[in-house]
Amino acid sequence: MAASAARVAVALRTNIGRPVAFVRKIPWTAASSELREHFAQFGHVRKCTVPFTGFHKGMGWIHFSSEEELHNALQQENHIIDGVKLHVQPQKPKALQGDQTSDEEKDF
């Protein structure tokens, strides 16, 4: 029981407020270096993961260093690598949106 609660806690913190783009429909001919190269035009790519086991599954994650850069990438309508249109969307927080604003920021 505590374990499941702990999992919830882990899920809660994962990816909250992190500028990550979730990319689908990556052609098999492209790997993380191609993705990195493409997304570098929108900002600094801190990390780019495309999980592989022989082939990849067409999915990858681009970690930008700021929300603004992520926004830049999302603004662009077409992302094409090797002639294939990618599907790019912001990585959704796994749970909990609209966290309370910190009280320490109030009353400036």
Next chain:
Amino acid sequence: MKYFSLRCLCHWVVRIWEQCISAGAGLMYRFLPCHGPTLIPFITNCVSFCRGLLSQARLHSIAAEKKNYLQEEPTSSHRRNASQFDWALMRLDNSVRRTGRIPKTLLQKVFDNTCHSGSPGGNQALLLLRSCGSLLPELKLSERTEFAHKIWDELQKLGTVYDVSHYNALLKVYLQNDHKFSPTDFLARMEKGNIQPNRVTYQRLIAAYCNMGDIEGASTILGFMKTKDLPVTEAVFSALVTGHARSGDMENAENILTVMKEAGIEPGPDTYLALLNAYAEKGDIDHVKQTLEKVEKSDLYLMDRDLLQIILSFSKAGYPQYVPEILEKITYERRYIPDTMNLILLLVTEKLEDTALQILLACPISRESSQNDFGSFFLRHCVTMNTPAEKLKDYCKKLKEAQLHTSPLQFTLQCALVAQKLDLAKVLMKALKEEGFPIRTHYFWPLLVGHQKEKNVQGIVEVLKGMHEIGVTPDQETYVNYVFPCFDSIKSVRAVLQENGCPHDDNVFSQAELRSKAVNGNLDYILSFLESNTLPFSFSSLRGSLILGFRRSMNINLWSKITELLYKDGRYCQEPPGPTEAVGYFLYNLIDSMSDSEVQAKEERLRQYFHQLKEMNVKIPENIYRGIRNLLDSYHVPELIKDVNILVEREKTDSRKPSSSDLESKLEKLKAENQPIGDILKQLIVMLCSEENMQKALELKAKYESDMVVGGYAALINLCCRHDNAEDALNLKREFDRLDSSAVLDTGKYVRLVKVLGKHGKLQDAINILKEMKEKDVPVKDATVLSFFHILNGAALRGETETVKQLHEAIVTLGLAKPSTALSSPLVTLYLEKDDLPAALESTIDCYEKYKILPRIHDVLCKLIEKGETELIQKAMDFVSQEQGEMTMLYDLFFAFLQTGNYKEAKKIIETPGIRARPTRLQWFCDRCIANNQVETLEKLVELTQKLFECDRDQLYYSLLKLYKVNDDWQKADAVWNKMQEENIIPREKTLRLLAEILRNNNQEVPFDVPELWYEEEKDCPTSLPSPVEVNLQIMSSHFLFSFIDAFNIFLTAKKQNIVFDNETYARLINLLLMKDNSTQAMQVKDFAETHIKGFTLNDAANSLLIITQVRRDYLKDALTTLKTALDLDQIPSRLAVTRLIQACALKGDTESIHDIQKLVNGLEDSIGLSRMVFINNIALAQIKNNNIDVAIESIENMLTSENQTVDPQYFGLAYLFRKVIEGQLEPALKKISIMAERLANQFAVYKPVTDLFLQLVDSGKVNDARALLQVMTHHMWSSEAPVMKSLLELIPELIDKEEAYTCLMKSYVFDNDVTSAKALYESLTAKNVKLNDLFLKRYAVLLKNAGESVPFTEPPESFEFYAKQLKESKETHL
């Protein structure tokens, strides 16, 4: 009866489906798209209708066996079958509807699933059989029939009973697959199976004879039909057309049409198609054209599918030249595209790929939208069928030219890679390269992964050679992920590559080797490599692997050394942004990659690491520190924040942002200029909080109190909570409320306040915070509920009954959290920890009555069994069986017996007649065993449930394997494999995969085919299984689930086997044992750890607990030594531990030790939270105990009257001293102390001591002494102490414990029976919103009642003594 109707319905459903998909004549199936979409809802309706019948049937059976608890799920297996059938039907139907075909893999999967389900029904068999014909265009005709036979035999073995529908289905498959067989034998087989052939059977048998050109045979069957008076249909005549044609008699074939007409049957499209096919097979294009024209002129209509059939006949008979003429006539209706595709596939299967391409190119696919490539299916199938590479290259070229496909070469390459065809792949890659496309390293990975699975070294070498041939250099990932795993050692990789003349880049290879070592936690290697390395190398390329390596190694010294090397060595992170950033980012990633429980468990290790880094002068940027801080906060380990903080690069901070001292001077300047300072004050306070400088922050707050804003308070409150400073946190919270009563804190801060207040016995305050959370509608998330649990559980482990009960009650009644089993378990834990079993059971039952949950019933039962509490067990069982049924009770008892090792009893329970499997409960227990690493218990569970009705044996064995995996015990895993065969269990895929993994990890051969994984975790950061050590650690650290006895037993077992755990594990175990007051066992663990782990030390918490335990056992010298050890390690012992030790020394009169302690903790008082008064009180007490009363008094007086006072007189609390003196009945001392207090008040206007003394006297019931004190003190107020008290309250506005004073005042009024004054006091206090305690209210209520007046509130129900004790207890914990 009911079940029978279900069977009929399902059959009926299948038949309708059959009509929709199966062919009327010829080889192609009849595909009616208009029926497709309506089919599924229809079938679903039928199935749900069937289920309706089922549930009715169940109701009947339940009514019939009401007394029998066997009633749950009596038809579960039928229902399961029904739903599986539903699922299979859906999958196959979907496939046919979308593509007109079924991929072999899908059919195989449905077949396997059907087999695993136990006894497949007749309908499922039918479904599978009829899928084996033309719906499989990608399979050779002979393979399809083979498949059908396999299904037939397999299902028969599994007990499927065949009827005529199955035989007919098989016949159909034979016809569609051109299978040669003897129709008479077939009939004989049916007869033997006692199945009557029907019309469909005869029709199909005739077709079979005709396909072979055997007219005589066909006539025989026709004779049978006539004797049975069965009608002869168009289908029979069409067959006869084919029959005559194939016997070489075209004339008679043509004549059939006339015969038909004479018999009154008009030839339809099927008959004409038979004739057309007959001409095509002869290559007679002229007759084909003539016949087509004839049909066109008639009112008949041939569909595209029929024309495709003619094309197939031409092609198969070797006349591809006539194909274009027929293609011209095709209209390409959209709905026939799948038909066309299937023909193309079939032609490829038949090695007629050129014709297939011709048809493909003729397809009028819209070519503008380049998005949709057409022809992939063709290319893929060509690859599968081994079409020559040069041909394929040519096809790709043609498809591209025709603009059907944008990247045919890439696609074909992908297919070749999937199919592991290295040679084809090489040809295609060369072609791509010629066209100017880059060939990337990862193109070779699919090929490598295939060989890697089989550890095929030669295969790997071939691929590497191929890479070289194409001009691609393997990179690190290629080596680490795909090449190395095939070999026993990296050394042997090097050797094999050299032997085979496989060139490799040494640089890349070395880096790969390094990564591979890092992943395996071999930090020694990493360090020595990095030291001796001469290759250019960036830190970031190593990061991911290093993190894994760090997490898998216990050696903090190596962590630090490697980090230092990377930080300082010019070879590694000199390029921008430089080492500070790189190491900071590394630390962030390291912590981020860990789960919160991992960080919690490794807290001490991480702390060591940070401190070592500090010593090495490693620094990190402040912004990254902030990121780490947020992570640690979210992991519930804020205690580590201060340890990371020390690494922050301050110099840099200065240049970019003002430092705290800058801010402070700015603040002072503004203040001097009389300008507003609110903003900057807040900034400064927040900064000090982030620097963890509580003392300074509090001072600042005190200094500029009037300028404080809500935000500053919020930060300060949080800081105090973090530093376990309840007193200040509470005061700050009150000031915060006063400043703005509507202001709301973050949820986390409220929770921390509750935690700290609860921990320090400020229960009412804690409850008030909870109430405020409710009132202010503070959001409560899952994490908040988890925190509530931890608060309650912590209190339960400390044995704080009231805290647990009241906080739980408050949380639940306020509705902040639901009373879940988890949240309520501390209510039971409380008593389990105290070994008070009746109360534990009572508490569990109480929870059921209140919330319908039974927290920790299993643990309660286990303990009851251990202690042999028969009566209580009976009581528990009666309750469970009454409330949750007998079955639940039996399972509870079964698990408890298993857990406690009473296997004989467990066996008796599980063999109770009528008991059946409850998968969720069994799984619960399995998971528990896995988490606790209870191998024997789980083995026993699996063994004892062998005969359990409806038990999912595979699932149980899977759990067992999981546990063996944790322990890496391949021998036992291998034994499971045999046992499963013995028991005739068909393992699921996941079981096989797990078993294979265990065997492979231990370099054992895997004796079966391993099913492929659908998706694996990314290689960069695999979520690996925790190592056995970590598992043990988890077991021990989550002690609320397990008794300390379990944990200690694990230790003993490990000790026997000479297994050494890590530092933290021992520390936690020691903590656990100490909490249970088992200091002997704790010391045993400590000694073992010290002798087996170099430099083993206990952490702060453990040492503090040790001190408390030693004090309790009166080993004061040992406790003092422990304190010294802890302080030598720079640890901060808990306030409670130090206070207890000082108090114990005082009671022994050991002044010297107290002085020693004072020196030891000098400078740490604030960190520990130790008040100077603790020393003053206890030194005085010790002196008094030694009969040095005068010395004690003199020194106190000196402190209070001298010029340079160390403690503000108003905080100079001597209550503890006074109480101990009163309690100890040290009359001479009390007398002298009274005089001292009077003197201080009268001569020096220091009122605190006299007030304290007065209150203590009143409190201990020495009212006369109290009165005497007042009389002496205030010469003119004789009559009663009440006015004096009142004036005292007014006189001493800073009196800390007003609450108590008011209570005393009320006591005085009660004593004097002064109702009027009491009323006035009550009213004035309620008007001021002063919180009144229960003792006060109780007294007032009794006074009113005695005076015959009504009580304006609910009288507290308990006795005076109760509330007095409560008040006293709450104060005790204050000190």
